[in-house]
Amino acid sequence: MLDKYVDWVYDLTLADVRHIPKMDVALVEGSVCLQDKISVEEIKETREKSAVVVALGGCACYGNITRFGRGGQPNQPQHESYVPIGDLIKVDAYIPGCAPTPQLIRNVIVMAYLLLKGNKEQQELATKYLTPLMQLADRGTEACGCDLMYHIINQGLCMGCGSCAAACPVRAITHEYGKPNVNREMCIKCGACYAQCPRSFFNFDVMNEFEGIMELIDGALK
Numbered sequence: 001m002l003d004k005y006v007d008w009v010y011d012l013t014l015a016d017v018r019h020i021p022k023m024d025v026a027l028v029e030g031s032v033c034l035q036d037k038i039s040v041e042e043i044k045e046t047r048e049k050s051a052v053v054v055a056l057g058g059c060a061c062y063g064n065i066t067r068f069g070r071g072g073q074p075n076q077p078q079h080e081s082y083v084p085i086g087d088l089i090k091v092d093a094y095i096p097g098c099a100p101t102p103q104l105i106r107n108v109i110v111m112a113y114l115l116l117k118g119n120k121e122q123q124e125l126a127t128k129y130l131t132p133l134m135q136l137a138d139r140g141t142e143a144c145g146c147d148l149m150y151h152i153i154n155q156g157l158c159m160g161c162g163s164c165a166a167a168c169p170v171r172a173i174t175h176e177y178g179k180p181n182v183n184r185e186m187c188i189k190c191g192a193c194y195a196q197c198p199r200s201f202f203n204f205d206v207m208n209e210f211e212g213i214m215e216l217i218d219g220a221l222k
Contacts, residue, residue: 010026020045021049022050023046023050023051024052024113025050025052025054025109025113026046026049026054028046028054028055028056028060028085029056029060030060030066031063031082031083032084032087032088034083035081043088043089052093052115053085053089053091053092054091054092054094054095054133055084055086055091055093055094055095055137056095056105057095057096058096058192058195058196059084059098060084060094061084061086061094061095061141062084062141062142062190062191062192062195063083063084064190064191064192066082084191091137092112094136094137095108096136096195096196096200097196097198098167108130111130112126112130114126115130122216141191142189143189143191144187144189144190144193145164145168145172145173145183145193146182146187147191148164148180148193149182151200152194152199152200153179157199158179159198160178160179160180162175162180163193164180164193166196167196168192169190170186171186172187172188180193
């Protein structure tokens with residue numbers, strides 16, 4: 001989906017590149033194991049060599065259930081502590097979800113590039129589109145059922161889709177009268193529910209300009 005429009009310069013599994021090059025936009029997926037010194041060094045080097053760093057998916061954004069992962073595997077018993085990438089480096093934008101939609105990933109990449117390389121009009125629209133995702137990054141790596149209540153449900157944004165309850169690994173969220181109810185005593189504050197909620201990054205400010213933004217993205221891909 002992306003190889004027609006971008007230069008894919010680095011990927012641990014898809015590109016035969018041993019050293020991290022300079023990049024305009026870096027997408028980082030997954031959390032980081034603190035005991036894996038190579039991974040810690042690589043994420044810091046990625047930050048140094050990238051103009052924009054985007055946390056891709058719930059684990060990279062908030063850690064999700066990997067925050068509570070423990071080792072014990074015979075081959076790698078030292079792998080114990082996992083943290084979202086924002087605990088180690090500055091992240092410019094979050095793409096939450098498990099997994100994010102291909103369209104959202106594509107749109108963020110295009111908008112991040114236009115923010116860096118576009119003209120004034122393109123940069124203004126790109127800023128509006130990316131602002132809620134940047135605000136998520138500014139809020140930090142902690143997210144829990146309380147955030148879901150305060151920022152989504154109590155604001156009247158919940159549409160009762162059930163994604164939060166389905167994502168909760170400890171079943172701390174139930175649905176009552178079409179709305180989620182969070183059991184705070186059971187919540188382990190992994191952020192899975194908030195990362196999965198489609199309204200956690202819903203941007204009302206760009207609704208009136210949605211068609212123009214989509215035209216901008218389509219035009220940039222031609």
